[in-house]
Amino acid sequence: MEHGSCVPQGTEITRTGFHYTLSLIGGKYKMAILYLLTECGVLRHNAIYRRIEGISYKTLSVMLKELAADGLVVRKEYPQVPPKVEYMLTERGRSLIPILHNMCDWGERHRGDVPASR
Amino acid sequence: MEHGSCVPQGTEITRTGFHYTLSLIGGKYKMAILYLLTECGVLRHNAIYRRIEGISYKTLSVMLKELAADGLVVRKEYPQVPPKVEYMLTERGRSLIPILHNMCDWGERHRGDVPASR
DNA sequence: CGGTATCCGAGAGGATACTG
DNA sequence: CAGTATCCTCTCGGATACCG
Numbered sequence A, B: 001m002e003h004g005s006c007v008p009q010g011t012e013i014t015r016t017g018f019h020y021t022l023s024l025i026g027g028k029y030k031m032a033i034l035y036l037l038t039e040c041g042v043l044r045h046n047a048i049y050r051r052i053e054g055i056s057y058k059t060l061s062v063m064l065k066e067l068a069a070d071g072l073v074v075r076k077e078y079p080q081v082p083p084k085v086e087y088m089l090t091e092r093g094r095s096l097i098p099i100l101h102n103m104c105d106w107g108e109r110h111r112g113d114v115p116a117s118r
Numbered sequence C: 001c002g003g004t005a006t007c008c009g010a011g012a013g014g015a016t017a018c019t020g
Numbered sequence D: 001c002a003g004t005a006t007c008c009t010c011t012c013g014g015a016t017a018c019c020g
Helices: A017-025 A030-040 A045-051 A057-069 A097-110 B017-025 B030-040 B045-051 B057-069 B097-110
Strands: A042-044 A073-078 A084-089 B042-044 B073-078 B084-089
Touching: A017 A030, A017 A097, A017 B030, A017 B097, A030 A042, A030 A045, A030 A057, A030 A073, A030 A084, A030 A097, A030 B017, A042 A045, A045 A057, A045 A084, A057 A073, A097 B017, A097 B097, B017 B030, B017 B097, B030 B042, B030 B045, B030 B057, B030 B073, B030 B084, B030 B097, B042 B045, B045 B057, B045 B084, B057 B073
Parallel strands: none
Antiparallel strands: A042 A084, A073 A084, B042 B084, B073 B084
8 A cells, every 4th residue: 555645744734634534533422423323323313312421412413413514424304293313324424434443443452551641 | 353342332432442542643733743753763853843834832842742651652862952852653653553544545535525514 | 302502611722932 | 952831712512501
């Protein structure tokens, strides 16, 4: 696999592929949401909420909205009362999964390697 | 590739492997620093500073200190005047490179796929 | 049920000035 | 040259309250 530099001199850092990717999956919860959807296929808003420890209702809404805007998840709304909304991964979203796996694996393997870890 | 869930129910999110990894390479500049060191081998503080657009002197110091504390880079100080300090990747730091490449590649390939991208 | 609106605190990172 | 010390701003995410 031949790579040019991903951080060529003078490149504005926020325009690198890395930072584009980070802007989509970075932050505290997005990766967890994507994972849940990988494993469960389709989930309602409340189902995600219950499975992610610590997230607030509002934050989950914001995260899902951003993920949808970035084309990583699909939001399917059923016009009924009470409302029902389902979320699932897009093809684009699924293409991120190997990367998430890599990062998880690396973290699991290397956590604790550093004596006085932060 | 067989994986268990990286986000098991009830897991506190900040203790997942993913978030451990993100805590090391997340943020605006760390990945750029790691990349530069991959390509150049050994660099002085000022050399890194000149190659990363937008970073402040102080922020670079903080980033390098954290990367060193996390065992990803080595700081080598020459006790002379004027001071000379060199930075290079550790083995642990090098093991992260494939992940950085993955994220760069994905970003380069998928940037612009979304119509009204943020 | 699945939101939005509003307010707020913590932390990342920037600007500037100073030191060995 | 390399690094602190302040101070400041901006974004992320949390808390609470209200709406269709």
